[in-house]
Amino acid sequence: xxxxxxxxxxxxxxxxxxxxxxxxxxxxVCGPTxxxxxxxxxxxxxxxxxxxxxxxxxxxxxVRYVRNITDVxxxxxxxxxxxxxxxxxxxxxxxxxPMEVAHKYTLGFHDMMKIFNxxxxxxxxxxxxxxxxxxxxxxxIMANGFAYEKNGxxxxxxxxxxxxxxxxxxxxxxxxxxxxISESRDNLKNQDEKNHPSDFxxxxxxxxxxxxxxxxxxxxxxxGWHLECSAMSTKYLGEKFDIHGGGFDLKFPHHENEIxxxxxxxxxxxxxxxxxxxxxxxxxxxxxxxxxxxxxxxxLFTGDSVHISKAYxxxxxxxxMLQSHYRSTLDxxxxxxxxxxxxxxxxxEAYKVLNTLESNSAAGxxxxxxxxxxxxxxxxxxxxxxxxxxxxxxxDLASKIYSFQAGHLSIASVGKTTLERLxxxxxxxxxxxxxxxxxxSSGGDQEVVGGLMELILKIRANARTNKDWTTSxxxxxxxxxxxxxxxxxxxxxxxxxx
Amino acid sequence: xxxxxxxxxxxxxxxxxxxxxxxxxxxxVCGPTxxxxxxxxxxxxxxxxxxxxxxxxxxxxxVRYVRNITDVxxxxxxxxxxxxxxxxxxxxxxxxxPMEVAHKYTLGFHDMMKIFNxxxxxxxxxxxxxxxxxxxxxxxIMANGFAYEKNGxxxxxxxxxxxxxxxxxxxxxxxxxxxxISESRDNLKNQDEKNHPSDFxxxxxxxxxxxxxxxxxxxxxxxGWHLECSAMSTKYLGEKFDIHGGGFDLKFPHHENEIxxxxxxxxxxxxxxxxxxxxxxxxxxxxxxxxxxxxxxxxLFTGDSVHISKAYxxxxxxxxMLQSHYRSTLDxxxxxxxxxxxxxxxxxEAYKVLNTLESNSAAGxxxxxxxxxxxxxxxxxxxxxxxxxxxxxxxDLASKIYSFQAGHLSIASVGKTTLERLxxxxxxxxxxxxxxxxxxSSGGDQEVVGGLMELILKIRANARTNKDWTTSxxxxxxxxxxxxxxxxxxxxxxxxxx
Numbered sequence: 003x004x005x006x007x008x009x010x011x012x013x014x015x016x017x018x019x020x021x022x023x024x025x026x027x028x029x030x031v032c033g034p035t036x037x038x039x040x041x042x043x044x045x046x047x048x049x050x051x052x053x054x055x056x057x058x059x060x061x062x063x064x065v066r067y068v069r070n071i072t073d074v075x076x077x078x079x080x081x082x083x084x085x086x087x088x089x090x091x092x093x094x095x096x097x098x099x100p101m102e103v104a105h106k107y108t109l110g111f112h113d114m115m116k117i118f119n120x121x122x123x124x125x126x127x128x129x130x131x132x133x134x135x136x137x138x139x140x141x142x143i144m145a146n147g148f149a150y151e152k153n154g155x156x157x158x159x160x161x162x163x164x165x166x167x168x169x170x171x172x173x174x175x176x177x178x179x180x181x182x183i184s185e186s187r188d189n190l191k192n193q194d195e196k197n198h199p200s201d202f203x204x205x206x207x208x209x210x211x212x213x214x215x216x217x218x219x220x221x222x223x224x225x226g227w228h229l230e231c232s233a234m235s236t237k238y239l240g241e242k243f244d245i246h247g248g249g250f251d252l253k254f255p256h257h258e259n260e261i262x263x264x265x266x267x268x269x270x271x272x273x274x275x276x277x278x279x280x281x282x283x284x285x286x287x288x289x290x291x292x293x294x295x296x297x298x299x300x301x302l303f304t305g306d307s308v309h310i311s312k313a314y315x316x317x318x319x320x321x322x323m324l325q326s327h328y329r330s331t332l333d334x335x336x337x338x339x340x341x342x343x344x345x346x347x348x349x350x351e352a353y354k355v356l357n358t359l360e361s362n363s364a365a366g367x368x369x370x371x372x373x374x375x376x377x378x379x380x381x382x383x384x385x386x387x388x389x390x391x392x393x394x395x396x397x398d399l400a401s402k403i404y405s406f407q408a409g410h411l412s413i414a415s416v417g418k419t420t421l422e423r424l425x426x427x428x429x430x431x432x433x434x435x436x437x438x439x440x441x442x443s444s445g446g447d448q449e450v451v452g453g454l455m456e457l458i459l460k461i462r463a464n465a466r467t468n469k470d471w472t473t474s475x476x477x478x479x480x481x482x483x484x485x486x487x488x489x490x491x492x493x494x495x496x497x498x499x500x
Numbered sequence: 501x502x503x504x505x506x507x508x509x510x511x512x513x514x515x516x517x518x519x520x521x522x523x524x525x526x527x528x529v530c531g532p533t534x535x536x537x538x539x540x541x542x543x544x545x546x547x548x549x550x551x552x553x554x555x556x557x558x559x560x561x562x563v564r565y566v567r568n569i570t571d572v573x574x575x576x577x578x579x580x581x582x583x584x585x586x587x588x589x590x591x592x593x594x595x596x597x598p599m600e601v602a603h604k605y606t607l608g609f610h611d612m613m614k615i616f617n618x619x620x621x622x623x624x625x626x627x628x629x630x631x632x633x634x635x636x637x638x639x640x641i642m643a644n645g646f647a648y649e650k651n652g653x654x655x656x657x658x659x660x661x662x663x664x665x666x667x668x669x670x671x672x673x674x675x676x677x678x679x680x681i682s683e684s685r686d687n688l689k690n691q692d693e694k695n696h697p698s699d700f701x702x703x704x705x706x707x708x709x710x711x712x713x714x715x716x717x718x719x720x721x722x723x724g725w726h727l728e729c730s731a732m733s734t735k736y737l738g739e740k741f742d743i744h745g746g747g748f749d750l751k752f753p754h755h756e757n758e759i760x761x762x763x764x765x766x767x768x769x770x771x772x773x774x775x776x777x778x779x780x781x782x783x784x785x786x787x788x789x790x791x792x793x794x795x796x797x798x799x800l801f802t803g804d805s806v807h808i809s810k811a812y813x814x815x816x817x818x819x820x821m822l823q824s825h826y827r828s829t830l831d832x833x834x835x836x837x838x839x840x841x842x843x844x845x846x847x848x849e850a851y852k853v854l855n856t857l858e859s860n861s862a863a864g865x866x867x868x869x870x871x872x873x874x875x876x877x878x879x880x881x882x883x884x885x886x887x888x889x890x891x892x893x894x895x896d897l898a899s900k901i902y903s904f905q906a907g908h909l910s911i912a913s914v915g916k917t918t919l920e921r922l923x924x925x926x927x928x929x930x931x932x933x934x935x936x937x938x939x940x941s942s943g944g945d946q947e948v949v950g951g952l953m954e955l956i957l958k959i960r961a962n963a964r965t966n967k968d969w970t971t972s973x974x975x976x977x978x979x980x981x982x983x984x985x986x987x988x989x990x991x992x993x994x995x996x997x998x
């Protein structure tokens with residue numbers, strides 16, 4: 003197996019992955035906020051990290067994969083004061099207990115992750131379930147002099163932190179403190195408590211109406227939204243772990259502030275590698291509800307949207323995601339989905355054809371070429387999880403498979419061992435690494451129906467040859483009753499379900 | 501609709517349900533401990549409360565149904581000192597982080613609840629997610645003088661509580677303090693910290709090896725296992741709510757101590773109605789791993805157990821559970837499961853036949869009788885959720901349905917309106933109230949296969965009548981290839997899948 007390289011957002015470079023503990027990976031990925039249905043863009047991010055998780059597992063690593071559930075503290079507009087907690091707002095609108103809303107959308111999120119066939123992480127901690135850990139982290143940050151209290155809220159002192167640790171603050175997002183200041187000028191509203199506009203809240207005093215709040219040494223309130231990830235990654239993966247992932251949009255301010263919090267509390271940056279999955283666009287533009295350029299996973303699966311010509315299956319969408327690198331933007335268009343549907347079917351078909359092939363050769367003249375392409379598939383996956391290139395290798399192999407089937411290439415030109423390797427490679431890539439499900443054959447009944455229809459059409463053909471039109475018509479009628487329509491053509495009879 | 505009556509364990513009487521808020525039900529049910537696969541006995545308890553939840557919803561109540569996940573604090577042997585926390589022990593054996601174990605078995609529990617087609621509760625709070633609430637409750641109990649600290653652990657003072665509130669402590673379990681004392685004599689080990697053997701820990705100082713612990717005013721430790729339910733029911737349902745449920749085995753000490761904690765902290769008992777689901781036995785005896793008298797849900801579904809002659813489907817098992825009242829013990833035997841399988845199929849078949857029936861009569865002489873039985877079905881459900889009696893009503897109606905089908909009763913003897921009511925009643929009871937799924941027709945393919953086989957066997961019978969053995973044999977061979985075996989009997993040919 004090739005050593006795994008990955009692009010570290012911190013250095014902007016591709017680096018060879020070196021785990022902190024041999025054979026183990028500790029990985030934290032920012033999960034969903036459960037106040038509404040999961041967005042398709044989030045599905046792309048989680049699918050990207052699902053493939054990264056799967057590839058680490060496949061290459062033999064023992065992985066502890068932590069992905070949080072944000073059920074409190076994510077503020078409106080990503081500004082951390084003044085705005086109301088999203089969870090509580092939605093809850094009051096629906097006259098529900100906030101945790102009832104959170105539970106409903108957590109279930110919906112889990113269902114959607116199953117539909118996309120993503121593996122569950124090892125631990126799925128909830129922000130509300132880790133209030134003591136977050137309060138403790140605030141205390142540590144204050145003890146280290148990087149936070150101050152104002153009227154029951156606590157703010158992280160970015161100016162002090164940036165001055166003392168210029169090698170840390172701003173490094174991930176590539177911003178310098180002057181940028182951060184001007185960046186935040188627009189958000190001056192309700193920020194009079196802060197010493198500096200770029201400071202951010204790590205504990206927020208809850209207003210009277212606020213539904214989700216807890217006692218703390220400073221006020222009855224709730225944690226700032228950057229804090230949970232720092233506290234929960236530390237709890238389950240330690241002060242230093244291997245990989246922290248999330249969507250590109252979280253790089254700043256969320257991840258930059260996470261680093262500041264972790265270092266501010268324990269003197270260590272949280273992880274060695276930061277990985278970011280890029281955005282999902284639609285028709286070349288950012289998805290946005292306000293201008294109608296948006297689509298939900300449900301709409302994709304039902305076809306109920308002006309943006310697509312038909313329904314697409316979950317595995318078509320997953321395949322579509324595999325066709326671009328996780329660090330590239332992915333542009334969802336109807337044409338691209340149609341192409342993905344074709345590609346997915348072609349891949350599954352090649353897999354099935356492959357399994358019918360048998361070779362008696364000990365070795366063959368194509369062995370070297372096939373092994374070269376097979377190696378390339380793994381090399382591409384190990385090179386920053388390059389799924390589009392790995393897919394391209396598989397399609398190179400699929401062409402060979404179709405040529406064997408059509409007889410354009412002799413099956414004798416591939417050796418037994420190479421053919422076996424090829425079979426294992428397709429099986430492993432399709433199901434274990436890419437995490438696809440075979441949607442093209444739904445259970446055994448479909449095959450049985452195929453077998454029975456073959457028999458019936460043969461009997462009917464015999465009857466027609468013998469000019470026994472009565473039997474032929476009886477069969478047609480009985481098939482109609484069973485929901486099957488027969489059409490006679492030049493090359494014999496074909497059948498479809500009515 | 502009939503007013504709902506339920507047996508209140510607190511009074512031992514059947515009482516008419518009166519909600520605290522008109523039209524709403526607040527219900528808390530003790531959930532699973534997620535340190536191993538969920539037991540079949542637990543499945544029975546959760547299915548019982550699922551039907552209760554469904555019936556409240558069906559009758560128009562808005563229900564907030566809270567069922568907790570115990571991921572910490574449930575001690576071995578149900579004794580609350582000395583023993584190690586089950587979660588942590590299992591975690592060390594598997595060299596896993598406790599929350600990784602908890603997550604794994606929580607997923608498994610959710611899968612099993614889906615297999616049994618139980619609805620998710622409205623909120624599913626975790627014990628580890630509510631440490632501040634539990635610490636606060638300990639503080640309140642101490643402030644009210646009903647708890648004392650010893651070496652970092654905090655104990656509930658049962659003697660004082662029983663003396664001051666003899667009308668409360670012991671009422672649910674029907675025990676008096678003298679009983680409680682002698683009851684606990686066996687558990688004197690490691691109890692030297694307690695003032696009295698019947699006292700119980702509400703906060704436990706964690707040992708060095710203990711993996712799951714949190715800071716508190718008394719020690720770094722963890723909550724006693726009765727505490728989470730008191731704290732979480734209060735948080736999500738208020739200091740007083742309608743119904744608290746659980747298995748019979750939780751009545752004492754768990755529920756008795758919950759009442760003491762709730763009253764001890766806020767001066768109010770938690771709920772108006774206590775409901776308990778009885779035990780699942782096997783072959784007349786308590787299930788027990790040590791003597792081999794045990795079976796898992798998986799074994800039931802695969803048939804892989806010496807205790808059963810074949811595999812049973814999830815809906816057969818659910819139907820089996822419906823056949824006894826939730827307050828009665830339920831004895832699992834192979835014969836009972838075979839009977840349940842038959843009963844389930846008969847009910848589903850009656851439902852299908854019913855939907856083919858049409859009446860042109862405005863009214864008929866059977867209307868009164870049928871409406872009487874239909875009313876009885878609802879009356880039985882409203883009478884303490886009596887599923888076996890409601891099922892009996894449905895089977896009375898099924899007999900009528902079969903008689904209509906066979907022509908023993910004229911369909912004209914039932915009026916249009918009554919027939920429509922009957923159809924709605926079957927639909928509602930089977931799917932909404934009993935929560936059954938139709939396993940008897942799995943999609944369209946099964947029907948298509950049936951239709952095609954009918955046709956093929958007719959053709960084959962013709963061939964045999966004409967002594968055309970070649971065609972007959974060809975058909976048989978082709979069917980074998982398609983995975984179908986034909987057996988000729990006195991009453992014609994039958995077929996099975998190979």
